[in-house]
Amino acid sequence: MVMRRSERAADRPVARRQLLAWAATGAAVLGAGAALTGCSSSGSPSSDAGSADSPTDDFSPAAPVPSGVPGLPTPSASAVAARSKPVYKVHDILPSAPSNAVALTIDDGPSRLYTPQVLQLLRKYDIRATFSVVGMEAHANKDVIKQIAADGHTLANHTMTHPQPLSHRSAAQIHQQLVDTQSVLVDSGAPAPTLFRSPGGDWSPTILETAAQLGMTPIDWDVDPRDWARPGTNKITEKLLAAKPGDILLCHDGGGDRTQTLEALKTVLPALKAKGYTFVTL
Template structure:
């Protein structure tokens, strides 16, 4: 893996002095060139649309993906390394905690998937861009993190997904192909709308429940139980994430020392 760029000093300045709490509730495709003479100059290809057409997206699933093995069953691509694990980080971007997490990941050369909330990208655009600039993947975590997403009517589900997709794409230039439902709760409407937008719903199989702030040692112990093929869940938003950060300082090098390799969901 090529070394990612370090986060600029300007980002650190953004984080300095900001409160560790945020305002959210805790946990809350190109024209074909004609070969007929005379040759024509075509405009540059358009940037990918935030919302894929129904034919372009994956078929709706009936359950979320929980492991790397399951992910590859639904998303074509080379097999993940047998020692691979994926770190997913939810509820950001946060102006103080996301830069801290990015610095830690850079130190250990770890890629991660950041599941962004649309209304958290709003106002924190520089932080969201820094995630992509550092080489990480971004995913769609809805616009407003509604805990009741699984019970919402399809039109409201579509609005939550599309509004976040548009904001993330507009801000970072990256169109998410991964969707993470708040709390992991899905429904037929959620699966259908995610597929329409070209996204695969991904949950996790290693949850330290760090959003509850159970203590650094509890988060550390739960994450150290990770095995090859696991998808790990952590948070950089939704409140004070000092315990999560402290735990990751121990967990990341410990898992690497066991021969585990961090990957993103592609």
């Protein structure tokens, strides 16, 4: 996703200040040589997602990582069996879903500007989606989280600060990123997510095991229009319209200017429904 720091700061000043406050409370420092890649660098063998030349992800702090979020609830979780790889297809997680099912997943919000517009569009076409939310954004926009849940959409954990690559963090940092996001969402009045999506589709045994310990199934995607890079509304539309039954589609409502994504979805959602596809949440 491409966005200058000044533009991002203007879009979410509360979240930035809150992040700095968390980072000041005993945060660990990242290695200076860790590479930061774009949001859509999936490891899926069937994915056409981002590559090594993906743009820097500005969600990732330059140095500190929060070590905890004081005063928030710690939700209980029942561990699930760890998977050896994330879910890339609808029927891998929902075997009884209709044969024509597709799943729309929307990452990196909630955005106070774009998420309400996405929700309005989903209501218009009576579609439910899966929102992979960033904890720092959720904490700054609790009312938007409540609206996502109230509209019947599913919330997935997408880490607290969207650090990339997550697999380069310590086991303790990975756990903190996931559990803090669970706490933030429960504090926002939403149920604790049972789904986890790693930033950039970056997976490791530690990430998969940590998600399982916290009761979450790891989800990825297999249709990526690279909308985070703003390639143009037509390109986003073309890629999404090529979806096949069983596909998990990736889009973004946060992390930058999502006007192109919104414009593409205005065409894509009714067109896929006209093809007879059934939208499901994961």
